[in-house]
Amino acid sequence: MFPGKFRSWTWLAILLCSLGAIGFAARFFMTVHAQKAQPLPEGDGPWVVRAYYDDPRMLDLVVSWTEPWEVVGRERSDRDRAYIVVEVRRAGYERLLEAGFEVEVDVRLTDALNRPNVRLQAQDAGIPGYPCYRTVEETLAAMAAIAAAHPELSTWIDAGDSWEKTTPGGGAGYDLMVLRLTNAATPGPKPRLFVASALHAREYAPAELAARFAEYLVEQYGADADVTWLLDYHEIHLLLQANPDGRKQAETGLSWRKNTNENYCSPVSNYRGADLNRNFEFQWGCCGGSSADPCSLTYRGPSPASEPETQAIQFYVRSLFPDQRADSLDAAAPLTTTGVFVDLHSYGELVLWPWGFDTAPPPNGTALQTLGRKLAYFGAYWPQQAAWLYRTEGTSDTFVYGDLGVAAYTIELGTTFFQECSVFENTILPDNLPTLLYAAKVVRTPYVTPSGPDTLDVTVAPTRGTAGESLLLTARLDDTRYSNQNGGEPVQEIAAAECYLDVPPWLAAATTIAQPMLPTDGRFDEPVEKVQATLDTSDVPAGRHIAFVRGQDTAGSWGALSAAFFYVLDPVLLEAETIAQTVRAGTSVTYTLTITNAGRVTDTFSLTLEGNRWAAAIPAAVGPLGAGAGVAFGVTVDVPSDALAGEQDRLTVTATSTSDTDRSASIVLETSVRKYHWFLPLAVRLAPL
Numbered sequence: 001m002f003p004g005k006f007r008s009w010t011w012l013a014i015l016l017c018s019l020g021a022i023g024f025a026a027r028f029f030m031t032v033h034a035q036k037a038q039p040l041p042e043g044d045g046p047w048v049v050r051a052y053y054d055d056p057r058m059l060d061l062v063v064s065w066t067e068p069w070e071v072v073g074r075e076r077s078d079r080d081r082a083y084i085v086v087e088v089r090r091a092g093y094e095r096l097l098e099a100g101f102e103v104e105v106d107v108r109l110t111d112a113l114n115r116p117n118v119r120l121q122a123q124d125a126g127i128p129g130y131p132c133y134r135t136v137e138e139t140l141a142a143m144a145a146i147a148a149a150h151p152e153l154s155t156w157i158d159a160g161d162s163w164e165k166t167t168p169g170g171g172a173g174y175d176l177m178v179l180r181l182t183n184a185a186t187p188g189p190k191p192r193l194f195v196a197s198a199l200h201a202r203e204y205a206p207a208e209l210a211a212r213f214a215e216y217l218v219e220q221y222g223a224d225a226d227v228t229w230l231l232d233y234h235e236i237h238l239l240l241q242a243n244p245d246g247r248k249q250a251e252t253g254l255s256w257r258k259n260t261n262e263n264y265c266s267p268v269s270n271y272r273g274a275d276l277n278r279n280f281e282f283q284w285g286c287c288g289g290s291s292a293d294p295c296s297l298t299y300r301g302p303s304p305a306s307e308p309e310t311q312a313i314q315f316y317v318r319s320l321f322p323d324q325r326a327d328s329l330d331a332a333a334p335l336t337t338t339g340v341f342v343d344l345h346s347y348g349e350l351v352l353w354p355w356g357f358d359t360a361p362p363p364n365g366t367a368l369q370t371l372g373r374k375l376a377y378f379g380a381y382w383p384q385q386a387a388w389l390y391r392t393e394g395t396s397d398t399f400v401y402g403d404l405g406v407a408a409y410t411i412e413l414g415t416t417f418f419q420e421c422s423v424f425e426n427t428i429l430p431d432n433l434p435t436l437l438y439a440a441k442v443v444r445t446p447y448v449t450p451s452g453p454d455t456l457d458v459t460v461a462p463t464r465g466t467a468g469e470s471l472l473l474t475a476r477l478d479d480t481r482y483s484n485q486n487g488g489e490p491v492q493e494i495a496a497a498e499c500y501l502d503v504p505p506w507l508a509a510a511t512t513i514a515q516p517m518l519p520t521d522g523r524f525d526e527p528v529e530k531v532q533a534t535l536d537t538s539d540v541p542a543g544r545h546i547a548f549v550r551g552q553d554t555a556g557s558w559g560a561l562s563a564a565f566f567y568v569l570d571p572v573l574l575e576a577e578t579i580a581q582t583v584r585a586g587t588s589v590t591y592t593l594t595i596t597n598a599g600r601v602t603d604t605f606s607l608t609l610e611g612n613r614w615a616a617a618i619p620a621a622v623g624p625l626g627a628g629a630g631v632a633f634g635v636t637v638d639v640p641s642d643a644l645a646g647e648q649d650r651l652t653v654t655a656t657s658t659s660d661t662d663r664s665a666s667i668v669l670e671t672s673v674r675k676y677h678w679f680l681p682l683a684v685r686l687a688p689l
């Protein structure tokens with residue numbers, strides 16, 4: 001009975017499908033009669049298609065039920081028509097046709113879609129087939145290891161739970177972990193950068209970029225002057241795996257975007273879950289930029305911030321940043337607003353800022369645009385307000401700006417979801433580390449600083465100078481570093497430059513310790529200028545110092561700081577009673593030297609000889625010597641018995657601090673063989689006669 005029943009249902013299904021297809025075909029010919037007939041592929045998909053269109057308003061219809069992977073303008077299109085790349089199943093395909101799109105399956109992307117990832121030969125870590133991208137577990141372990149190894153610089157914070165973790169009976173789920181980087185020894189309050197990544201599961205590059213950023217900061221602290229002051233005076237918070245449940249699905253090769261909430265669509269469907277980047281509560285579901293269909297890729301969830309991941313991020317962000325914007329949509333945040341939020345996604349090589357739900361600019365639109373064009377500069381990304389790409393709502397950036405007034409961005413990295421590792425290593429990483437560093441630099445006043453010139457190539461020469469020596473500080477100021485791909489950012493000439501030693505401008509006392517810097521060519525009259533100043537080290541204590549440099553343009557804007565380390569060394573004095581002696585061949589001669597530690601800390605000095613041909617002896621080291629203390633020591637030179645009269649040998653004695661090898665002093669000693677004096681033996685011979 002059962003097989004027969006099955007068979008009859010099968011026939012009925014085929015009949016219904018045929019009726020559906022006939023009905024569809026009729027609609028198709030009625031609505032898109034102007035275009036050539038396009039064969040509808042068989043089955044239910046999914047397919048990745050190119051959907052060509054001429055009227056930009058057609059995009060509005062699409063983004064109410066899904067999100068295009070990519071929007072390609074006419075100028076970049078292969079056939080002089082704009083198109084979207086979008087993942088659809090049968091119903092979506094039909095919807096595109098009904099809306100008037102010319103639809104074409106992208107065979108390459110469709111083949112790749114949901115193809116299981118295969119581990120490379122000898123690959124023992126990372127996402128199968130993509131060894132440069134750490135898995136969720138590997139990402140969390142690496143960041144936890146940073147926190148364990150550098151407790152003075154980092155904290156590992158549990159910011160909430162994934163959906164599976166909150167749900168009994170399912171997968172174990174994950175904690176949403178944040179790595180906070182800042183030097184705990186420097187007092188706050190400090191302005192903050194918050195970076196979220198992998199909110200969309202299938203976007204591989206973002207979490208790895210954030211992890212590499214963390215590793216770069218920790219490795220360069222104390223070595224790179226900019227990284228050092230960033231961690232001393234700012235805080236950087238990284239939520240690397242914002243959607244770990246979904247990411248585990250995407251690691252297998254599934255094109256998974258949403259979280260894995262089984263209450264939406266069907267508990268076993270690969271289309272289940274809520275789109276976390278449509279689930280934030282600000283303007284949630286307002287404007288046709290998200291879907292109410294639980295199986296849609298842009299399903300907004302049943303209510304604002306319904307998902308635990310969204311709740312955790314909202315709570316964390318509100319705990320990081322004060323509310324700096326009034327509730328009215330047209331209320332601007334003040335110029336004193338602090339904080340930058342960056343949500344890393346892929347793909348599209350875009351820098352986007354709020355609003356997403358409205359093409360009208362937000363009240364801080366001009367300032368958001370200025371920083372957006374700056375962030376887009378480094379990787380030559382395309383800067384634009386999010387809604388100009390297509391309508392979105394309930395997104396993280398619009399929430400952070402809308403709710404708190406904080407400067408908020410979405411950066412779409414790279415050119416595909418499962419980006420090849422060579423592209424990540426050679427392009428995405430080098431393009432975007434400077435972007436994140438710049439964002440970290442301007443968190444104090446993100447609506448002010450980005451309009452000022454960048455400071456580049458700060459150098460101090462020599463890097464290490466003895467106290468009292470004058471050092472030359474140079475830098476380049478550049479007011480032109482914006483992406484001008486989408487409109488042009490105003491550029492001014494450089495008007496002033498200044499440097500601060502050891503104390504950044506915001507901590508400088510009213511009696512500023514700033515030192516003006518002058519243009520190297522004698523005139524401030526260009527948007528790019530080299531500047532210089534002489535640093536007098538007479539009153540600078542010994543040790544490592546940092547020179548902060550900033551520039552101002554003719555519009556009055558001071559730009560972001562850059563810094564360089566330099567070192568002031570206490571002198572070491574090396575003196576000798578005599579530096580030249582003349583003796584007979586076959587004898588030894590001793591020089592008495594005195595070393596004085598003219599520094600302010602106790603030190604031990606190693607002693608070395610060089611340049612000598614004749615054997616010589618010296619103590620290996622002297623000390624420890626207290627500050628200002630001196631001690632005598634001997635250098636013995638053995639003159640060979642076969643040395644010729646008048647022959648000389650020179651040697652250089654060098655004393656080097658064992659705590660700082662750049663602290664040293666040298667002295668040259670010259671030993672000569674006495675010429676033979678005939679008169680003495682003659683006198684002896686004559687005397688007895």
Ligand SMILES: [Zn+2]
Nearest residue numbers: 200203345346
């Ligand atoms: Zn995304």
